[in-house]
Each structure stands twice: as structure tokens, then as C-alpha cells.
Amino acid sequence: MSLRPSGGRSRLTIDAAHVVVLHTYLAYAAFFSALLIGCALHYRKIVKNGVAGYPDEWFPSVSATIGDWYPERNIFQILIAMSAGPRFALVFLQHYIQSSAYSSLPSFLFCIGLLRTFSCGGWVYITSSDDHDWHDILMITYIVCNIPWMLGGIAATPIRNTESRKKRKRIAAAFWLAIVPMVYFYIQHKVHKVPGAYTRYSFFEWSLIVLDILYDSVLASDLRAANLQIQIGSSIERLTTSDAQNISSTAEAKASPFDMNKQPESSNITKFNGLVLTTTSATATVVELKNIGVAWQDAGQRLQPTLNFFCDLYLSLVHWSVFTSLAPTLFYFSVWQLGIAGHELSLLSLLSPIFLRNPVVLDIASSRTGRMLLHIITLTGQLAYISSSPLIRLFIVALANSALSIGVAVDWSTPLSDVGYQATITSLGFFLSSLLKHANHTNIPLWPIVNDASGGYNLTGIVLTVFAINNFYTRTSSVESVRSAFTTQPIHEPTNPTPTHKHSVLNALALGSLIFSLHSLVAESSTLIAWSWTGYPIKGPVPHLHGSLTHVAQAIGILIPIVSSGLGYDCLELLTHPAWFAYGALSTCVLYCFSDWLGYFGGWNLSLFLMSIIPVVLARVAGSPSVAKTFTIAMLVVALFYVGSVFTVAYAFVPGGQIFRERTNWVLATQFLFLASVFRWPRTNLPPLTFKLSSSGRSRAKSTLATLTVLSLLVTIYRWPTKIPQPYRPGPRILRTGIWTVHFGIDDEGRDSQRRIRDVVRDMQLDVFGLLETDLHRPVFGNRDLTRVMVEELGYYVDIGPGPNKHTWGAVLFSKFPIIKSTHHLLPSPDGELAPAIHAVLDVFGAPVNVVVVHNGQEETPLDRELQSKAVADIMANTYPEPFIFLGYVVTDPHAASPAPYQILVNGGRMHDIDQADLDRWCEYILYRGVYRTAYARVSRSTVTDTELQIGQFQLPKYGHVVTNETEPARYLRAWREELPSEHWFPDEYYIQRGGVKGHHYHVFNTPLYYKLPEGAVV
Known part of the structure; x- marks a missing residue:
């Protein structure tokens, strides 16, 4: 630290690493001072819990230590407040040191770091004794944010900082490994009421605190390696002449930390409208703070691709929500009539892609304005919840699905080079919809069949949809700008890539079968568990506890093409091999023929298979010679599958229903028969497929997927029944x-x-x-x-x-x-x-x-x-x-x-x-x-x-x-x-x-x- 004069004014200069060290000391001091004072003043009170007290329980949990008693709670919160400034500075400094013109990952981590910090403040200042639910929600949010924060931090560490990368890997590995025994002992305490289990849980809980702070402290090594300093006290106008000569707006002033071939020049200063970042190879790097608010505008511009990605992901969620709401909205009438009521004709709304036969309609639907209008009409499917009339809701949802079907036809018929983005967004959107059902008692909170009283978050969903649509329409660059982050370069499509007439029909059948298979088998994570359930004593998975296993399978299926593209393999060629089809067919047979864990294991592999072939099917329909024909046939297949699958049970109420009686095996066999057409069978002349993702695209997709998967596991833990059922009147029997x-x-x-x-x-x-x-x-x-x-x-x-x-x-x-x-x-x-x-x-x-x-x-x-x-x-x-x-x-x-x-x-x-x-x-x-x-x-x-x-x-x-x-x-x-x-x-x-x-x-x-x-x- 030093004071240097500049133009008559002193400037305070400190090593940036000192900010990180200060944060580390303050954070550790906050937690361990609370622990020591609590043990000294209220030992028996903070070790006691709802199951047992001392001596069975002899070590306090973090929540009991920091949230229940004076003065340790107050001292802890004062020290945490003092660490807030260094913590925000830590997030900013990490973004600066890792920022790159070639990757949006540091910008994404910057947002995650802010969210992580705010959620930390939430569970610190809203203790479990204040509001247990919000304390848990904010704590879970913090842990979820740690996934991209730690994994992304490892990936974004400059290559030259090998020691920092190793430390981050070791600390992150220890952090996530500690969660496993922690969850185990928590279940032993909360569900099985085992005395002493909470003490063991507490050890691992405290280890997470230690490791979490230790992970952030590694940044100090990166800052020292970069000779980064913070300078306060001077303004831009008082820079010396030699300083002014160093100011450069060239791209070299921010050499990518991921590119070892680029080294800093003798002296460079990057200027962001008042925020000056000076990089010097021989002297320290200086961060001159004048108007930091303006810098946020620049950070926002660099975060735009990430924002676009998440808006498109949310719109994909909305599309799946509106699409899956049509069948239950219309079947309400069929149930009351116990037969064909006529409302089933609303399924014809799915056939709206037939209007794309008109070139004018196709041109409008393909434009940015046209797609925005289709998004707005699709939004009405969410607004339908306002009506108390089931008939009006059905009409609105059918209209929304008409727009939705046209929209996905336009999106999914894009050139072959765009398949990577479309498949990723579609897969993640479907996965997110399944996760929301898992978290919301098997209802998508955006459905029109739910409202505030029945578990809906309709208004929140509508506001987010409006924001996403506005983002889509007001992007400064082309609509495809966010997609370009996923493709490494313009892909030279193979010779004669256009499907033939015969292949277009077969591809349409496959697309329709895939949509129905996803909807009927893996849209809800416990459906496959219900297929295998046989009762008590329990010999298989339990629907309300093991749904996350299905999500893990879905995540692996999505991950296969993403990872394969990064390893240089032609993943779509691998995923179209007949052996992969055989794997899916065998999994289906095991699901259908067996029960309990073996039957579910077949379903688990089937869900992995279905998610993995989404890019395959979308690649087959991409560039279709007739968008209207291909997608109309596909949606007709979906509608027919809906009818055929319910007739296997409802045969007693419909003419000719006996033909379908208990014929689920026929439905499954037809699904796979239609899917078979996209695989490379001997003597078939199918055009080759390509699936490419850039490193930044893969990173963003994998981070999102990892976050959603861990969130599913945390939801299961949060929803886990915590009390043993007890009869209402045990005394009088x-x-x-x-x-x-x-x-x-x-x-x-x-x-x-x-x-x-x-x-x-x-x-x-x-x-x-x-x-x-x-x-x-x-x-x-x-x-x-x-x-x-x-x-x-x-x-x-x-x-x-x-x-x-x-x-x-x-x-x-x-x-x-x-x-x-x-x-x-x-x-x-x-x-x-x-x-x-x-x-x-x-x-x-x-x-x-x-x-x-x-x-x-x-x-x-x-x-x-x-x-x-x-x-x-x-x-x-x-x-x-x-x-x-x-x-x-x-x-x-x-x-x-x-x-x-x-x-x-x-x-x-x-x-x-x-x-x-x-x-x-x-x-x-x-x-x-x-x-x-x-x-x-x-x-x-x-x-x-x-x-x-x-x-x-x-x-x-x-x-x-x-x-x-x-x-x-x-x-x-x-x-x-x-x-x-x-x-x-x-x-x-x-x-x-x-x-x-x-x-x-x-x-x-x-x-x-x-x-x-x-x-x-x-x-």
C-alpha cells in the first residue's frame, strides 16, 4: 500500500490481493467468533435440536450458532456486514482478471457471483429462527450458485496460473464430496430421528463454510500473479502526460487470459468511460476508480449473449408448458362426458403448420416481427388461467398451440448449421419444465389449470415471458446472434443435404413420435417410477423421493452430444448408429416387462436415450423441402398418439375402443418404429449430419445443465418428508x-x-x-x-x-x-x-x-x-x-x-x-x-x-x-x-x-x- 501524489492530489494504491485476504479474514472471523462465543455462553442451547440434546448432540450446527442467541448472532452479522464490501470487490476483480473477448463465461460468472453474494446476505440475515422457509430457500440458492461459480471459476482461470487452477479443483472437489455425507446425516436426523446424527451433520456443514471461503481466497494468487493494484484518489483529468500517452483503446489492451500467445505490451490502459484499467508488464496493474457506474453498462453489453441465451431458454420452457397444457385442458370435457365429447377437435390446432404452405405466411413467420407475434399469441396460453370457464380456457390454449406449432416449425426447420443451438435450447427447456413439475408437486406453475390457490405462479411467469419476448425483439444484432455463440464457424453443409420426399415423411413421423415419447414418458420425473411400482414392502424407487434419478438420466442424455462435439467426435453419426437404437429399444422392453428397480432401470436408460436423440431428429428435419408438410404430419402423429394412448384405458367409452384395450405395447412399438427412420440402417441413403458447438457454447450449456441437475437433487432434499406419519388419535386407538x-x-x-x-x-x-x-x-x-x-x-x-x-x-x-x-x-x-x-x-x-x-x-x-x-x-x-x-x-x-x-x-x-x-x-x-x-x-x-x-x-x-x-x-x-x-x-x-x-x-x-x-x- 502506498500514497503517491498526482497533480496536487494524493492517490491511495493497494494491492488488489489484499481485498481478497481481508474478505477471507473477516468471513472466518465472523463464523468462528460466533462459534467460540456461542460455545462459551450457550453451549447446551446451541447443540440441542428437535431430536436430542447434550450429550448425544455435542457440536452445534451453523444455523444454531449464528442465528439464535445474543451476542454471537449480532457480532457475526456485524463482521459479515464488514466483509460485504470486499466480497463485492472480489466478484468485480475476478471478472476483470478473467475477462476475455473470446468467451462470455467470465461475464456469466460475474452475474452468478452477484446473485451468490445477495443470497448469502439473505440466509445470513434471515436466520432459521426468523423464517425457516426463506432461510432454506436462500441457502439452497447459494449452494446452487456455487456450482457454476466453482466449475466456471476453474474453467476461466488463466492457463498460466496452474497452481490456482489446482487449488480450485481440490477445494471444489472437497466441497461437493462433503455434501454427500452431510445429506446422509441430515436424513438420519430429520427422518429417522437418530440422536447424534445432527452433530455429524454439523461437522460437514462447517466444512462447507471453511471450503467455500477458502475457494474464494484462491483469487488472491491470481491477483498477485497479475500485479493488480487498486488506485483511489485521482481523476482522469489529472493523469500525467506519460499516463495519458499510455491510454489505448486497442483490443490488445485486454489480451485474453485463455490465449498464451498474447502477452501484455510494455504499458496499456483500458478505458471504460471513466473506469481505467492499466496493464503494465514491468509495473503493477492499476485500477483507477472514477465513475464505476458507467462500467456496469459495458458489463451489461458483454453479458448480452448470456441474457439472450437464458431468454430463449425461458421461451422454450413456455412453449413446452403451453404445449403440454392442451391435452389436460381438453380432456376435462371427455371425462365429464365419459366419451368423445367433440372438444377433442381442439387437437387440430396442432396442425397449424399447414398454413406455412403459403409463401407469404412462411415469410412473415420467419421474420423477427412474425416470430414476436407468434410468441405473443403463445403467451395467451398462459393468460388463459384468468378465465374461470373451462371452455374459454380450452379455446385460448388451442389458439396458443396454433401459434406455438407454427413457431417451432420455423425454428426447427432452420439450416443444418443451427441444429446445435435449437437442439440445446429445446432439450434444456424440456428439462427445465420437468424440473418445475418436480418442484411444484407435479404441476408446471405456468399451466392454465393452476392458479394461485392451486400452486400456480402464473403472473410471475407472464411477467418473465413478456421480458423474454421483449429481449427477443429488441436485440441489437440479428436474431441469430446468440446462436452464433454455439457454432464454431459457418458449417459447410454436406453435398445434397436436403431430405428427399420419402425421407421428409419418415422424418416427420420420427419427430412426432419423439415429441409424444418425451411428453408421455419423461415430462414428469416420476412417471417411469409409477410404471415400475409394486407396493409394500418397497422393492423399487419411490415416486416422491427418487424423481431426481430420472433427471440425472435426462441430463446425461443431453450432455452426450454436447461433450462429444467438444471432443471432436461426429456425435450425430454415433447417435444414429443402429446399436444406439437397439439400446433404446431394449430399455423400453425392460421397462415394459419388469417391475421395481429392474423395470425402472429400463426406464432410466430410455429417458437417457430419448434426450440424446433430440439433436438427431431435429437435424433430420432441418432444411426440410416442405416445412408445412413435414411439421403438419409430425403434429398429426402427436395428436393420434394422444388418442391411441388414452384409448388403451378408455376403451369402454369410445366406439371401437376394444381394439386398443391394454395395447400399450402396440403404442410403444409404434413409437420406436417411427423413430427407427432417423437411424443409419444398412443400404439406406440418408444425408450425413453435423452437430457443432463452440467452447463457449458448450460451457454455457453444461453450466446450465449442471445447475438444473443439482437443483433437482436439492429440491428432492427440500421436499423430503421430515416427520414420521403419526395417527391423529393414538391414545384412544x-x-x-x-x-x-x-x-x-x-x-x-x-x-x-x-x-x-x-x-x-x-x-x-x-x-x-x-x-x-x-x-x-x-x-x-x-x-x-x-x-x-x-x-x-x-x-x-x-x-x-x-x-x-x-x-x-x-x-x-x-x-x-x-x-x-x-x-x-x-x-x-x-x-x-x-x-x-x-x-x-x-x-x-x-x-x-x-x-x-x-x-x-x-x-x-x-x-x-x-x-x-x-x-x-x-x-x-x-x-x-x-x-x-x-x-x-x-x-x-x-x-x-x-x-x-x-x-x-x-x-x-x-x-x-x-x-x-x-x-x-x-x-x-x-x-x-x-x-x-x-x-x-x-x-x-x-x-x-x-x-x-x-x-x-x-x-x-x-x-x-x-x-x-x-x-x-x-x-x-x-x-x-x-x-x-x-x-x-x-x-x-x-x-x-x-x-x-x-x-x-x-x-x-x-x-x-x-x-x-x-x-x-x-x-
Whole structure:
């Protein structure tokens, strides 16, 4: 540090490395002073947690140390505030030392560094005791930002600084390796409640703090190697004559740190409108600060390609969101009609590329203004959520998909040299949409079927879309400017690259098949898990916990062509080899034929395969001789696949549907038959393909992909259930059960109903209940999972029942009690739809209790209902006299004689009706034996679904005892509510006299029915 006069004014000059060192000392001082003071003053308090205290827990976590007690919290925050200035300076200095005219990576890292710093301030000053959710969100954001910050920092380190690069690699490796045991011990603490696990977790948490600060400190070595100094006190006008002569605006003043052939000249000063950066080989580099605000404008200009890339990525997300919203928006009407309703014609909106046959339309759509207009019309698909009318929403979404189909036809039919950019944006946009579903309980938050009340972030999405469209239209350079960052140079297309007429049709079939395959199998990360699920004991992946594994497979698939292009391989030639097609086909066979981990392993490889061939298919359709024909055929294939795939289940409701009955294997085989045309089979004359990405393009894509992948893992950790399910009334051994047919999770207004179902279940305090019509892992239902909100927020064990490859409408069992074992049944269905059933044995207060959740066939198929009822009756009779509860949809009048289901189930299954005097029933029934029934309620549906919720409350005999008297008089000792203890009572708010709750109330009897226990009952 020195003071030098300049024109009558002193100038303060310090080594830039001192700023980094100051930051390091202040940061370490902040954390470790809090640790020492906390241990000295509040040791037992900061080591105690929700599971255990001292001596089981003997080392404090970071959050407890810095956020809970005075004075350590206050001293910590003061020191962190003091380190804020050096930290921002550190980000700026790293950008300067690594900046290059040949790469936008340093500029990208500059933005990440700022975001990382702000999120650090967030979790530091919003502690877990202040707001646990925001503390965690900002902490996760900080960790996610560390991925590109560390990996990008390694890549951007000047080549000559080999020691700095090695240090960064070692520290980053240690940082990410430490996360693995940290997560393990966190799960042991939070989920399994293991005493002492949090102490072990804390060691790794503190190691992340140490390594994180240590990583930033490496910058000091780079700054010393560059002789960078900071000079404060002089202005541009007072520079000496010799200084002024050094000012140069030539490009050599900023030699790329990535180019070893370029060395600094004797003396150069780079001027940025008041910010002067002087580089001298013999003397120190001087940073003269005068008007730093103007420098931000220059930094923004250099960040423009990165901003363009992320805007295009977001528009790709919007396109996938609008596209995948069409099928569930229209199928709402098909479900209510239980057949072809006519609204299916909205699928024809996908055929809008046919208008591109008109050269005028094609020219307009290909222009920047035309593409902007198409983006604006596509935006209306997001705006559709405002309408409460399902029909209006369908019309708007269909219009948006018309514009969308034209837009992707224009984008994907670009010259072969643009395939790299288009494939990358398309793949990452699809991946991002799947990630958002994973983070938002399987709903894309931009869908029109969700709103603020059902988990939507529609307004936020619309604002971002407007910003992205504005970015697209106002780019100072051509629309292709951002794409040029991905292509190393103009690619000389091969001789005769234009597809022939025959190849154009085959390529269109492949494109349509790829779009449908992506949508139907990997648009939701848990769909493939649902295919392989077989129940308890668990022998495979769990939908709400292992979805990130599917994202890892998708990421690898996207990465294969990106990495291959960097290694100099002709990756598209590799990915079009018949052996690669065989790999995908074999993976599909394993998925279809096997279950549990083996079946999922096939699906995992299939998702990798599908993501990897996106560049192949787009390259085949690029430069198509007829854009209109190719993309119209492709979208027609998508529409036909939608219809064919749902007919495999809905065959009972459509003319000729029996042809498609349970023919998922046909659909899969057709998908792969169409995809086969893009591979290089012997004696085929397909034009060669090329896929090139520049180093900066690969870096940007890989950084984005890595960030999204780790974010998926962090979302899984954040969503991981943290409490063991507990029954609502463990003391008196009361078991409250329910059955509800929820109409595919779509309410009367066509909105997602997960949260509305959750609210009723929570208010009614159901311990065990079944939901029917719940298999939504198909494009027409949005590839959703109705269990996510309740499992995560209310705490249940869940069995999702037979998967989408079993061709049922679905059944789900929720239980507050451990599920000892469960068996999935496909009940006999010779005429109509397949009927699912779940038979589970629960550990209810230490006693095994059988529960069956079943959805029988419809009134139109009496033989099916008879055979299905007999099958369920056999299940119940075979377990006699064990306690058993039946929760089902059976379609029968009460007391109807055989072959109607009622007598078959009651007499054949050796069961009791919940209340045989209730004659106003048709489809839902609760039966029981081996337990005491104490209450029965019927709750109106409001507008959640088309069926009421039925509830049966039971009390178990004391452990080691059985029901003492099961005669009819003993079972029908009716009681007033006040005659029973209060733990038997249902919520008062749901009485119609009190107005009910959100449209729900007790109906039929207008009150729950209560029953006394028989004399001599031991409970």
C-alpha cells in the first residue's frame, strides 16, 4: 500500500490481493467468533435440536450458532456486514482478471457471483429462527450458485496460473464430496430421528463454510500473479502526460487470459468511460476508480449473449408448458362426458403448420416481427388461467398451440448449421419444465389449470415471458446472434443435404413420435417410477423421493452430444448408429416387462436415450423441402398418439375402443418404429449430419445443465418428508377412514384439486383413506401425481396402486400407520374397464388391520361388477377373522341381491355395512369387521369432484382382545354426539347450520351418525 501524489492530489494504491485476504479474514472471523462465543455462553442451547440434546448432540450446527442467541448472532452479522464490501470487490476483480473477448463465461460468472453474494446476505440475515422457509430457500440458492461459480471459476482461470487452477479443483472437489455425507446425516436426523446424527451433520456443514471461503481466497494468487493494484484518489483529468500517452483503446489492451500467445505490451490502459484499467508488464496493474457506474453498462453489453441465451431458454420452457397444457385442458370435457365429447377437435390446432404452405405466411413467420407475434399469441396460453370457464380456457390454449406449432416449425426447420443451438435450447427447456413439475408437486406453475390457490405462479411467469419476448425483439444484432455463440464457424453443409420426399415423411413421423415419447414418458420425473411400482414392502424407487434419478438420466442424455462435439467426435453419426437404437429399444422392453428397480432401470436408460436423440431428429428435419408438410404430419402423429394412448384405458367409452384395450405395447412399438427412420440402417441413403458447438457454447450449456441437475437433487432434499406419519388419535386407538372418488384431480372448474382435497382430509383428520380415479401419469391428465401435496404436507405413507402400464383409472391408499405389506390386483373385467384394487395390511396401534381400496366397473358392465365383487369378497373372506376395512366404489343399491355387488361383498366377504339403514347410496361404500364402529359421516363434494367423501370411524379393541359382540343390536346402539368422548367428534365447522367450509358440509343426515360401544367392549 502506498500514497503517491498526482497533480496536487494524493492517490491511495493497494494491492488488489489484499481485498481478497481481508474478505477471507473477516468471513472466518465472523463464523468462528460466533462459534467460540456461542460455545462459551450457550453451549447446551446451541447443540440441542428437535431430536436430542447434550450429550448425544455435542457440536452445534451453523444455523444454531449464528442465528439464535445474543451476542454471537449480532457480532457475526456485524463482521459479515464488514466483509460485504470486499466480497463485492472480489466478484468485480475476478471478472476483470478473467475477462476475455473470446468467451462470455467470465461475464456469466460475474452475474452468478452477484446473485451468490445477495443470497448469502439473505440466509445470513434471515436466520432459521426468523423464517425457516426463506432461510432454506436462500441457502439452497447459494449452494446452487456455487456450482457454476466453482466449475466456471476453474474453467476461466488463466492457463498460466496452474497452481490456482489446482487449488480450485481440490477445494471444489472437497466441497461437493462433503455434501454427500452431510445429506446422509441430515436424513438420519430429520427422518429417522437418530440422536447424534445432527452433530455429524454439523461437522460437514462447517466444512462447507471453511471450503467455500477458502475457494474464494484462491483469487488472491491470481491477483498477485497479475500485479493488480487498486488506485483511489485521482481523476482522469489529472493523469500525467506519460499516463495519458499510455491510454489505448486497442483490443490488445485486454489480451485474453485463455490465449498464451498474447502477452501484455510494455504499458496499456483500458478505458471504460471513466473506469481505467492499466496493464503494465514491468509495473503493477492499476485500477483507477472514477465513475464505476458507467462500467456496469459495458458489463451489461458483454453479458448480452448470456441474457439472450437464458431468454430463449425461458421461451422454450413456455412453449413446452403451453404445449403440454392442451391435452389436460381438453380432456376435462371427455371425462365429464365419459366419451368423445367433440372438444377433442381442439387437437387440430396442432396442425397449424399447414398454413406455412403459403409463401407469404412462411415469410412473415420467419421474420423477427412474425416470430414476436407468434410468441405473443403463445403467451395467451398462459393468460388463459384468468378465465374461470373451462371452455374459454380450452379455446385460448388451442389458439396458443396454433401459434406455438407454427413457431417451432420455423425454428426447427432452420439450416443444418443451427441444429446445435435449437437442439440445446429445446432439450434444456424440456428439462427445465420437468424440473418445475418436480418442484411444484407435479404441476408446471405456468399451466392454465393452476392458479394461485392451486400452486400456480402464473403472473410471475407472464411477467418473465413478456421480458423474454421483449429481449427477443429488441436485440441489437440479428436474431441469430446468440446462436452464433454455439457454432464454431459457418458449417459447410454436406453435398445434397436436403431430405428427399420419402425421407421428409419418415422424418416427420420420427419427430412426432419423439415429441409424444418425451411428453408421455419423461415430462414428469416420476412417471417411469409409477410404471415400475409394486407396493409394500418397497422393492423399487419411490415416486416422491427418487424423481431426481430420472433427471440425472435426462441430463446425461443431453450432455452426450454436447461433450462429444467438444471432443471432436461426429456425435450425430454415433447417435444414429443402429446399436444406439437397439439400446433404446431394449430399455423400453425392460421397462415394459419388469417391475421395481429392474423395470425402472429400463426406464432410466430410455429417458437417457430419448434426450440424446433430440439433436438427431431435429437435424433430420432441418432444411426440410416442405416445412408445412413435414411439421403438419409430425403434429398429426402427436395428436393420434394422444388418442391411441388414452384409448388403451378408455376403451369402454369410445366406439371401437376394444381394439386398443391394454395395447400399450402396440403404442410403444409404434413409437420406436417411427423413430427407427432417423437411424443409419444398412443400404439406406440418408444425408450425413453435423452437430457443432463452440467452447463457449458448450460451457454455457453444461453450466446450465449442471445447475438444473443439482437443483433437482436439492429440491428432492427440500421436499423430503421430515416427520414420521403419526395417527391423529393414538391414545384412544381411534381409526378414522374415508373413501373419495376425485375425478382425476380436476375440479368442476377444470383446476388442479390437490390442495382442495388436502384441506378436507386435514380438517377431517383421516388416518386411512383411499382416493379413486388417480392414475394421472398420461399426457391427457398432465402426467401428474395426486399424492405429492398430502404426503409432504400432511405426512402419510402412500401406495399409489397399479401403475399406468396396468391400464386402470387408478387407486391410491394413504395411511398414517405403517404399511406392512400391500398387493395390487387387477380385478376380472371381461367386458369393461379394468378395475384396480389395493389390499394392504397396516400396523394399527400394534395390531394388523387389513384394508382394501377398490374401484369396480360401471353400471353398463354387470358381469364385470359381479366378477370383481366376488374377487374382492374372496380377498376379505380369506383373511377372516382378522380386522378388515373395505373402502370402495362398487355401483350398487344397498341390500341389492346377487349378482349385484352389495350382497356378494357383505355376505361373501363376511363383512358389516357401515350403516345398513342408509339407503341413499349408489357407488361408494364402507364395510368393516373386527373393529368397533363409532361414527359415520357423508361430506358433500362442493366443486372439488363429482362424488362425496364418505368417512367411517372405528375404535380398535384393546391390544390382545377382540370385538366382544358383533350382533346387529350390539352394532346399532345409536348415540348423540355428547354421549361419546370428544375425541370421537367430527369438526363442528362442517355442519350446514354453520355454513360449512368452502362449500363442504355434512349432508344426507346433515350430521355425522354416532354409535355406542356394546356392553363389555374392552378398548
